[in-house]
Amino acid sequence: MEAKKANIFSPNSPGQNVNPDLDIERKNISFSIEHLTNILDGGANNTKLRREVEAVLEADPEFSQENRYFQSQNERYESAVRKTVYLLQKMAKMGWIDDGPEQNYCFKFLTDDLAFTIHIIFMKSILALGTDEQINKWIPLAKKIFIIGTYAQTELGHGSNLRGLETTATFDAATQEFILNTPTFSAMKWWPGDLGRTATHAVVFAQLYLKGSCYGMHPFIVQIRSLRDHSPGQGITLGDIGPKMGFENIDNGFLILKNVRVPRENMLAKFSQVLPDGQYKKQGSEKINYLTMVVVRVNMLQSSIIPCLMKACTIAIRYSVVRRQSELKPGDPEAKILDYQTQQQKLFPQLATAYAFHFICNYLQEIFHRCYNQTQEGKFDLLPEVIFIRNAAMKLQQLVQAGKTQHEAWNQCTVQLTRAAMVHSHYIVVQKFTEELRKHAKESATRRVLKNLCDLFALHGIFSNAGDFMQDAYFSTEQIDRVTETYLDLLAVIR
Numbered sequence: 001m002e003a004k005k006a007n008i009f010s011p012n013s014p015g016q017n018v019n020p021d022l023d024i025e026r027k028n029i030s031f032s033i034e035h036l037t038n039i040l041d042g043g044a045n046n047t048k049l050r051r052e053v054e055a056v057l058e059a060d061p062e063f064s065q066e067n068r069y070f071q072s073q074n075e076r077y078e079s080a081v082r083k084t085v086y087l088l089q090k091m092a093k094m095g096w097i098d099d100g101p102e103q104n105y106c107f108k109f110l111t112d113d114l115a116f117t118i119h120i121i122f123m124k125s126i127l128a129l130g131t132d133e134q135i136n137k138w139i140p141l142a143k144k145i146f147i148i149g150t151y152a153q154t155e156l157g158h159g160s161n162l163r164g165l166e167t168t169a170t171f172d173a174a175t176q177e178f179i180l181n182t183p184t185f186s187a188m189k190w191w192p193g194d195l196g197r198t199a200t201h202a203v204v205f206a207q208l209y210l211k212g213s214c215y216g217m218h219p220f221i222v223q224i225r226s227l228r229d230h231s232p233g234q235g236i237t238l239g240d241i242g243p244k245m246g247f248e249n250i251d252n253g254f255l256i257l258k259n260v261r262v263p264r265e266n267m268l269a270k271f272s273q274v275l276p277d278g279q280y281k282k283q284g285s286e287k288i289n290y291l292t293m294v295v296v297r298v299n300m301l302q303s304s305i306i307p308c309l310m311k312a313c314t315i316a317i318r319y320s321v322v323r324r325q326s327e328l329k330p331g332d333p334e335a336k337i338l339d340y341q342t343q344q345q346k347l348f349p350q351l352a353t354a355y356a357f358h359f360i361c362n363y364l365q366e367i368f369h370r371c372y373n374q375t376q377e378g379k380f381d382l383l384p385e386v387i388f389i390r391n392a393a394m395k396l397q398q399l400v401q402a403g404k405t406q407h408e409a410w411n412q413c414t415v416q417l418t419r420a421a422m423v424h425s426h427y428i429v430v431q432k433f434t435e436e437l438r439k440h441a442k443e444s445a446t447r448r449v450l451k452n453l454c455d456l457f458a459l460h461g462i463f464s465n466a467g468d469f470m471q472d473a474y475f476s477t478e479q480i481d482r483v484t485e486t487y488l489d490l491l492a493v494i495r
Helices: 018-028 033-041 044-058 073-094 103-107 116-127 134-145 286-322 341-376 383-399 406-412 414-437 445-463 466-471 477-494
Strands: 149-152 168-172 176-182 201-210 213-223 238-239 253-257 258-264 272-273 280-282
Touching: 018 286, 033 044, 033 445, 073 103, 103 286, 116 149, 116 201, 116 213, 116 258, 116 286, 176 201, 176 213, 201 253, 201 258, 213 258, 213 286, 286 341, 341 414, 341 445, 341 477, 414 445, 445 466, 445 477, 466 477
Parallel strands: 149 201, 168 201
Antiparallel strands: 168 176, 176 258, 201 213, 238 253, 272 280
């Protein structure tokens, strides 16, 4: 009922004061805005549902964004906590279920105004890496916010190199406990969201030590704050990392552990276990511990990066049709800056990238969902493929002339390997964009617009790296000239 009462905001609604230049641009479009919106939403029904959810949120004063940019970091954090708690109550009242489409639309719409963002990753880690017993113990508590979790992997001295993590977890068979320590300054956990002020528990990644031998990185559930008064636990030093550029609504924090003991059953043990006598039992690949991190990156792409790019393109392009500067033709009025080719070349490739990344993101989500489902069945065939997407170029080191050690050969060709990886990634994005085009009728005006953006994205990758393509003899000078001519022509067509 609340959704029906709320007015759905539309930038094209009649009666609004619209700049005349912007109004003319909107009236001269060659495609259906509604059709394109439906494509981005995955169907007309999804568009309808998304608008209903957004209308409910926009009509609620609790979600007002007024003065948001004038608030301090502390005010932003406290506001985010209030809004998150209120949102959970409102979703329950509306009948919007966990992991349902309405919840996803809420999180996407309010992404910069919510707290407990890493709490979700905390739960996903337990669901992916925990046994049935561990899931049954921790997930109900986390869903009801009886406990609040964070994901403590990154250290001050180590980020993506997980094998280099310095935090240790040593098993004490006499007490059936793991003893966790951050033995050096660089070993402190650094940057996890929800850690600074909020979390009561953490999934802590540490090097497992059994009888003096290291068995690599493993995840442990550690209670870091009291459930009575929220004070740090014994042996635990933690806090907020302080001012930062962005993420004002999130309390990124640090964590130092000194002889912190957790029971043996707190090691997430779906794929590896420590038996009471200290024996180690393993199932599957050690790369399973990377899965949560990779999924987080894909979620960031979908929930934060692509929406920010879309908003930036919208703002910049709208401004470029209302801002006038100089004359294109002597004696004419000052031209819209979007009519200048240089401005088009700055903005339209970014617009094409926003659409391209939107479609590739759906593809990546499908891969990781398949991988997750397979690992839950004890199958690890797809996992190397997931890691390979991020590290495919590493295979090229085998092509380096024999005589160098592996690390020497790799280090001497990393620039070329990086470029090769970027080109390969660009190819995959273009491939998925073209697959999306095949879903729509060739005569569709919307398809023609999307095809122009797809072609521009593809050609922009070649145009921006023409020297590499020519150096490796993939293109001749004449072919690069044709690429440049077609690329620049497309700017005018899209305009």
